[in-house]
Each structure stands twice: as structure tokens, then as C-alpha cells.
Amino acid sequence: MSPFWLVTAVLALAGAAYALGRARVLSAAAGDHRALHSLPAHYGWAAVQMTLAPALLLYLLLLLAGQAGPVAAAAALALALGALIWALRRNTPDFRARNAVERGMMAVLILASTIAIATTAGIVLSMLFETRHFFTLYDWREFFFSAIWAPQFQGRSQLGILPLLWGTLYISLIALGFAVPVGLFAAIYMSEYAGRRMRALVKPALEILAGIPTIVYGLFALITVGPLLRDWLAQPLGLGSSASSVMTAGLVMGIMLIPFVSSLSDDIISQVPQSLRDGAFALGATRSETIRQVILPAALPGIVGAVLLAASRAIGETMIVVLGAGAAARLSLNPFEAMTTITVKIVSQLTGDNDFAAPETLVAFALGLTLFVITLGLNIAALAIVRRYREQYE
Numbered sequence: 001m002s003p004f005w006l007v008t009a010v011l012a013l014a015g016a017a018y019a020l021g022r023a024r025v026l027s028a029a030a031g032d033h034r035a036l037h038s039l040p041a042h043y044g045w046a047a048v049q050m051t052l053a054p055a056l057l058l059y060l061l062l063l064l065a066g067q068a069g070p071v072a073a074a075a076a077l078a079l080a081l082g083a084l085i086w087a088l089r090r091n092t093p094d095f096r097a098r099n100a101v102e103r104g105m106m107a108v109l110i111l112a113s114t115i116a117i118a119t120t121a122g123i124v125l126s127m128l129f130e131t132r133h134f135f136t137l138y139d140w141r142e143f144f145f146s147a148i149w150a151p152q153f154q155g156r157s158q159l160g161i162l163p164l165l166w167g168t169l170y171i172s173l174i175a176l177g178f179a180v181p182v183g184l185f186a187a188i189y190m191s192e193y194a195g196r197r198m199r200a201l202v203k204p205a206l207e208i209l210a211g212i213p214t215i216v217y218g219l220f221a222l223i224t225v226g227p228l229l230r231d232w233l234a235q236p237l238g239l240g241s242s243a244s245s246v247m248t249a250g251l252v253m254g255i256m257l258i259p260f261v262s263s264l265s266d267d268i269i270s271q272v273p274q275s276l277r278d279g280a281f282a283l284g285a286t287r288s289e290t291i292r293q294v295i296l297p298a299a300l301p302g303i304v305g306a307v308l309l310a311a312s313r314a315i316g317e318t319m320i321v322v323l324g325a326g327a328a329a330r331l332s333l334n335p336f337e338a339m340t341t342i343t344v345k346i347v348s349q350l351t352g353d354n355d356f357a358a359p360e361t362l363v364a365f366a367l368g369l370t371l372f373v374i375t376l377g378l379n380i381a382a383l384a385i386v387r388r389y390r391e392q393y394e
Contacts (some may be wrong), residue, residue: 013077018045164345219323246336
């Protein structure tokens, strides 16, 4: 049985279960709703749950066992028909259908939460196992403390993370240094100064930036921003002659991050109670003093969340770095030199027909785990800052 016909049969059974379950209980109660424990619709949905749940569970078990096919589909449909007959016999006026439906919905919600948690655990465990395998083949001290990145599938590799970590943090700091002030000031203007007509024009224009593919930003960095920075700043100042640089990637990434900061910050600032503004104005505060001393402290948790989201987005960016900053792994303070990040090297190490058991390939998992730990540390630090400020403000 093809998937299309299987889905069609399941939907048809669900519709029949709802209609028959509702009609049977109404018939048993002689059409008197007051004789029913629950609403008629609850009896219909209870029949749907009882019909589909066992069949879907059986089909998933057969699918996991590698037995998916016409036999599995036929077995699931047969079980669904049997469950439908049993559900109709169970549907009496005294049956607590509402409670059964609520328990079924709770089970669905618990299943959804479990899937999310299991997916996260699976990602972390897969990185942990492969990272452990990598460190059995390569010295962890050289990985964390070496300043040389030179993978070679033929010969002795040097897989130091320090130049990759430096490039990641350097580009992210430049991007945040540009995006956070611009985005925050734009949010303050839209929420506190702009009129309704101007806000309706500016906010959608800023949010358009969030929908542009990162490859387009990368091409913008490669063709426009990089050559401009090279010709106007790097070469006149004697700091470099390459269009690919940390500054190029950082500025373009900062442009990409502006809507993450501005849109979220604007929503948070707009939710600050008007009574706080009115109280500050009544005490003689100016508009700028009210924003600085009342509104921003009240909206700080949301603003920190917006900045954290932007930081996580910057750390995980790949295409802009590939096209804007190059792929050179080096330690340098010159922002007009080409550098690279952890995400770029993860892609490069897993691309091509490489030996998956080699340290040069397994290092990608160690890099990914390191990036995960850094992002987790940022979240913990932000939560600590927000909690401390909240206690002081309250």
C-alpha cells in the first residue's frame, strides 16, 4: 500500500470514528444532551483517539523493526478497525469522554516534549561519542592549546583550535559591536519616537533583512563591502590588500543581525507599562531620561535575550564567513586580514571523500562540541546577569 492510500485510509477511519462515535451516543441518549456526561463532540474525539492510537503505535513499532510495507499497513488498518468497534461499544452516555480526550491530549503534548528533549540529547550524545573517539587518536592538549591549524590526511596533522576560536570570537564581536547599538537605537526610535505611519514603514523594512538568505549576504560581502574596505581603509592605512577580512565578514554579519536585535527589543520595550512612563514624566523627567532610567531597565531581560539570540546566530554563521573572511586559520589583531571560524572548518573537514575514522575528520565533532559549550556558557551567563539585575531593580 502506498503512503498516499495509507494516509487516505487513516483519515477516512478518523472521520468515520468521529461521526459514528457522536451519533451512537446521541442515539443512546435519545437526542437529549443533558443525559450525557460530556459534550457530543467529546465522544467523537474519544472514538478517534481510540481508533488511531493503537494502529499508529503498531505501525511505528513495525517501522522501527524494519517491517514497513503492505503487511504492516494492513495490520495497522485491521487493528484500527477493531479499535473502532471497541470504541463505539465503549461510547455510552455515562462514559467520561471529556476526561479521556484530555488525557489523550496530555499524552500528545508529553510526546512532543519528549521528542524535543530526546533530539537534543541525541545531538549532544552523538558529538560526545565522536569527540571521545577523536581524543583517543589525538592529544587533547594539542587540540586546545596549539595555535597551529594544519590538517593533513597524508602526514602529521596539527589541529589546534585556538586560531579558529579566535576568528569566531573576533568576527562575532565586530558583528555584535555593529548590530547591537544600531538595532537597539532603532528599537528605541520605533517604540518611543516614531509615529504610527513611520513605524509601519520602518519596522517591516528592518525585518526584511531577516529574510535575506545568508548566501546573498556573503555575495554582498565578497563583491561590495570587501573591495570598499580594502580600497578606502586597508590599503591607505597599510593594513592589508585583501578584500576578504574579519572586518568585511563582521560588518555584513552585523547588518544581518540588526533585525534580530531591533525587532525583539522593540516588542519588549513596547510592552513596558505606560504607567512607568507617565510616572517618570510626572516627576519631571525628560523623554531621554525616562528611556535611560526607567524603560531600558524594565526591558533589560528581553534586550539581553535579543542580544544573546544575535550572538548565537553570529557564532554559528558559515556562508558570510566563507565568502567575506576567507579560510585562513591565524591569530592576528589586524581586522583587515583574512581569518576563519569554527563552523567553516567543521564544514571543510566533513566535505569530500575523507576517511571518517581519521582524526582530520573526527575533529569536526570536537569543534562542534566546543561550539555547543560556548553557546551554553553564553546562555548561562546571560541568565545570571538578568537574574541579578532583576533582584536589584525590584
